[in-house]
Every structure is written in structure tokens, then in C-alpha cells.
Amino acid sequence: MRAVESRYSAEKHMASVNLIFDDEQTTYLRELSEKMNLDFGEFIPHATLINVAEQDIPRLKLAAAALPSLDKLVLDGVNFLPDEVGNCVWVELRVQKTSWMVEVRRKLLEILDDIHPGLDIDGFRPRITLGCVEAGTLGDVNMSAIPRQLPVITKPRAAACYNGVHGKVVEVVE
Structure with missing residues (x-):
């Protein structure tokens, strides 16, 4: 089996605001x-939480x-999502979409209104991508x-x- 890169253009997802995890949880994933x-x-x-087409990192940090x-974060299963052209399948852990997530997504869309690419609250599908095949x-x-009981991601x-040339997170900007 060979991993494949996403077909998304770098301009589509230059930067993002995400939930990240401590070292132990990151290692587990x-x-x-x-x-x-x-x-x-x-x-x-x-x-x-949101991908944006611009790299206004200071504004994203704020x-x-x-x-x-x-x-x-409560994980509640595994998704398999084919890409738009059918070349690969993304494997993801589903994250429960809570009222907290809906509210912070709404807040981010409001704060970043002029730089997000037409995103909305309803289309938001929280997940942790594990890979692509x-x-x-x-x-x-x-x-x-995959364990019978997926762990809870704490704090x-x-x-x-920064999302890198393939549109996937490669650097957390502190």
C-alpha cells in the first residue's frame, strides 16, 4: 500500500486554526x-476548526x-472518505460535534469573515485525520x-x- 498526497491546491488551505493535543495524545494518534x-x-x-486561504498567522493566533x-474531545468512530477524484481514501477519527464546537466555529467565521473561503457552520465536520491510502x-x-473504546482526548x-504545500498541518505557530 502506498500513501498518496491530497489533490487540494495549497492556495485552498494555507493556514488554519485547530485543536492540538499534548505530546502523549499526539504520540498515541x-x-x-x-x-x-x-x-x-x-x-x-x-x-x-477552520482552514483559510491566507497566511495571516498573527491574526489566526489572535x-x-x-x-x-x-x-x-470525544471520539466516536472511524470514517473513510474518498477524495473528490477517487484517487485516495482519507481515514479519519470522528469527533463528536458539540455545542462548544458549533459556537467556536461561528466565532471563527465571524472573526475571520474576510479571509475564509465561504465556509459555514452546518458543513463543519470535526475529525482527526489518521492518513490517506x-x-x-x-x-x-x-x-x-482500532480499539473497541476510542480514548477521550483531554484538554x-x-x-x-501553517498547513504546508499539501494543505495539511505541518507547524503549530506559538
């Missing part, structure tokens, strides 16, 4: 990705800092690596991030 035979690569595990804190190789994904924190 990377190890789960490996056990499932996915290639996580250089990407940082996260739950996206937006992230303005968000209220969150005690936990070529279409047709999904059978090589080790589903037995995630909002942060501004």
Missing part, C-alpha cells in the same frame, strides 16, 4: 496511524487565543488496530497552524 498501516508523514495530528478552553488498497488498512487547545 501517530502510533494508531502506523498500526493501521497508514502513512501519517510529517503532518501534526489535529482537529480542524483568533485562536480568543476561543474558550475545552475539557475534552490509494483507492483500491483500503483492504490493507489494519482495522483491528485540547486551539492554535494557529
